[in-house]
Amino acid sequence: MNHHQPYLQIDNVAKQFGAFTALKQISLSIEKGEFVCFLGPSGCGKTTLLRAIAGLDLPTSGAIFQGGKETTFLPPEKRDFGIVFQSYALFPNLTVKENIALGLINQGTPKKVAYEKVEEWLETIGLPTSGEKYPSQLSGGQQQRVALARALALSPGLLLLDEPLSALDAKVRIHLREEICRLQRKLGITTIMVTHDQDEALSMADRIVVMNHGVIEQVGTPQEIYRKPATRFVAEFVGTMNFIPVSVASDTQVRIAESLVRKPALENLPLSRGDACDLAVRPEQIRFVDSPKNSIPVKVVTTEFLGAFYRVDCKLLPGNRSRLIMVDVPVEQAEALNIQRGDVRYIELTESGLRGYPSESRQHPERKAA
Secondary structure, three states: OOOOOOOEEEEEEEEEEOOEEEEEEEEEEEOOOOEEEEEOOOOOOHHHHHHHHHOOOOOOEEEEEEOOEEOOOOOHHHOOOEEEOOOOOOOOOOOHHHHHHHHHHHOOOOHHHHHHHHHHHHHHOOOOOOOOOOHHHOOHHHHHHHHHHHHHOOOOOEEEEEOOOOOOOHHHHHHHHHHHHHHHHHHOOEEEEEEOOHHHHHHHOOEEEEEEOOEEEEEEOHHHHHHOOOOHHHHHHOOOOEEEEEEEOOOOEEEEOOEEEEOOOOOOOOOOOOOEEEEEEOHHHEEEEOOOOOOEEEEEEEEEEOOOEEEEEEEEOOOOOOOOEEEEEEHHHHHHHOOOOOOEEEEEEOOOOOEEEOOHHHHOHHHHHO
């Protein structure tokens, strides 16, 4: 058998908690040195999958291989990983230095050697003078760095991060994201991070595994996940997305609200006459135009200044039932157009990169009644 073996191989892993299925037949390969994010809403199974990899929750069925060895049912202490949780879980009665050295000393490293190694780690995480402090004397972000150093001090083959930044405030979080990425690249350590924060996943991961209800919806690079969502769920969960109902009026035109516009070529769905679907359109894929020709009339409901652009919420005309359509307009353009609340304007969708998904009303007839 000479085929290539990924560093971490997950084969048909399922997990039941009583009658509840947390994971359904999950299969996934992770290469050595990759930074992979498990992304999804709470309860989607991402933490359960991470805990199965760590041996903290054993799978009901399926197999896990790490570095060519099966680890499915090994106890955690027999596995090769470091883990960082959302709560820093440092020992409050030990100094920072002692917290980081603990694992090394437990593994039989002489104290002197262990403490020398700790000095290097404190340097690496940017806390060279904090070794003698106690966790309570550090900020949340600093404690999380210590937890990271503690996990890495044992040179594990795999680093597992369970929402490590979600308890920190925004500025610290963004700074630590960069730090973790820098460290991960420097060490070349295979890393899996669980997060429900799409910005975090998009900015940090080599590959993202989007999960929902115990299944994997899509695996891909951040660019693939954002630009080519495989399912409606991914399109809705990652980034901001407009879903605009269209029906195909002829071979060349589609109807949106009461307007006929040129039929777009969808990347993932061939449209023929009589078809209806929801177009998935990012706010940056729509622009305001002057001419009513081949465009769609809208009424401006609100405009919001967001620094680099204005987000303009519009309603399709005629009709009040439709959901809002969000349009992102570069600042200079928005100011030149002088878009005001209550304006009637025309919008045009970009021709390329659009995707279509079955309309919700067809999938969930019961939602309509509500």
